[in-house]
Amino acid sequence: MNGYMGEGKTVVVTGAGGTLCAPVAVDFASRGYNVVLIGRTREKLQRTADMIAAGGHGSMIVLADVRDEAAVRDASERIRDRFGACDVLINGAGGNQSAAVTGTDEFDARELEDGYPGRGFFSMDMSVFRDVVETNIMGTVIPTRIFARDMAHRGRGCIVNFASMNTYRPLSRVPAYALAKAGVSNWTQWAAAYLAPAGIRINAVAPGFFVNERSRKMLTTPSGELTPRGEHIIHNTPMHRFGEAEELLGCIRWLTDDDAAAFVTGITVPVDGGFLSSAGL
Numbered sequence: 001m002n003g004y005m006g007e008g009k010t011v012v013v014t015g016a017g018g019t020l021c022a023p024v025a026v027d028f029a030s031r032g033y034n035v036v037l038i039g040r041t042r043e044k045l046q047r048t049a050d051m052i053a054a055g056g057h058g059s060m061i062v063l064a065d066v067r068d069e070a071a072v073r074d075a076s077e078r079i080r081d082r083f084g085a086c087d088v089l090i091n092g093a094g095g096n097q098s099a100a101v102t103g104t105d106e107f108d109a110r111e112l113e114d115g116y117p118g119r120g121f122f123s124m125d126m127s128v129f130r131d132v133v134e135t136n137i138m139g140t141v142i143p144t145r146i147f148a149r150d151m152a153h154r155g156r157g158c159i160v161n162f163a164s165m166n167t168y169r170p171l172s173r174v175p176a177y178a179l180a181k182a183g184v185s186n187w188t189q190w191a192a193a194y195l196a197p198a199g200i201r202i203n204a205v206a207p208g209f210f211v212n213e214r215s216r217k218m219l220t221t222p223s224g225e226l227t228p229r230g231e232h233i234i235h236n237t238p239m240h241r242f243g244e245a246e247e248l249l250g251c252i253r254w255l256t257d258d259d260a261a262a263f264v265t266g267i268t269v270p271v272d273g274g275f276l277s278s279a280g281l
């Protein structure tokens with residue numbers, strides 16, 4: 001654990017008010033990093049800041065939409081004024097939207113009819129589809145471009161992106177999200193190769209299934225039972241359970257440690273209870 005201490009380094013965590021990245025931010029703070037929390041909703045970020053404060057540490061909240069280049073640049077300037085250049089960037093902001101999820105696993109001929117009440121690919125609102133792609137892809141690319149520039153000036157830095165099981169094979173019903181998370185992994189490889197001469201390592205973590213506010217509705221019923229989709233996932237996860245956010249911390253500590261992971265760049269690491277290893281039968 002001592003090898004993972006921050007010694008006054010600065011980490012910027014986007015999506016820091018969320019299920020997975022709130023514990024990530026708390027973990028960095030507990031290891032002596034200056035922690036910057038980025039998101040769009042102050043209340044969510046404040047909850048994370050309160051958890052960090054409960055451990056006796058401070059943090060900085062910066063409201064910014066990661067799709068908005070000017071807002072992220074402004075954020076980076078405020079962060080630089082306070083802490084200097086960012087050492088570590090965690091691109092955690094992202095996720096899906098329910099209006100970009102199809103109601104069936106496969107094409108249903110009824111979706112070609114006027115007034116079809118369900119949601120198929122053909123009746124999906126393309127502006128929401130585009131928004132999911134933009135949030136996950138441009139919401140990763142934009143902070144990378146802005147914070148990595150400072151890192152490149154200093155000749156060192158480290159970035160972790162958030163991929164998904166969809167990176168490897170698209171799950172049913174989530175076309176925009178699957179497309180975007182495949183893109184995140186591809187981008188991780190491109191950026192790692194491009195920025196290696198600048199002394200910057202870029203990797204991704206691919207969480208398996210962790211229940212968050214949005215996925216809870218897809219995976220569990222209001223009474224807390226598993227939905228058929230939730231059951232399917234648990235059946236296909238050899239450890240037969242969902243992950244806990246804290247179970248990502250070891251991987252992120254390793255990937256962001258310049259000694260332990262000195263020669264590691266461009267990879268996407270699954271933390272998935274074995275989901276990718278199982279053929280499901």
Ligand SMILES: NC(=O)c1ccc[n+]([C@@H]2O[C@H](COP(=O)([O-])OP(=O)(O)OC[C@H]3O[C@@H](n4cnc5c(N)ncnc54)[C@H](OP(=O)(O)O)[C@@H]3O)[C@@H](O)[C@H]2O)c1
Nearest residue numbers: 015017018019020039040041065066093094095162210212
């Ligand atoms: N949970 C899982 O099972 C799972 C699995 C694989 C991958 N992931 C990925 O892991 C990351 C974290 O997921 P999570 O489960 O913690 O989701 P979450 O609880 O919904 O947290 C995501 C956070 O991102 C922020 N965010 C979303 N869009 C943003 C934007 N445009 N600008 C700034 N902040 C934005 C949200 O806050 P605001 O809305 O307030 O901005 C939210 O706090 C995401 O990239 C997700 O796709 C999750």
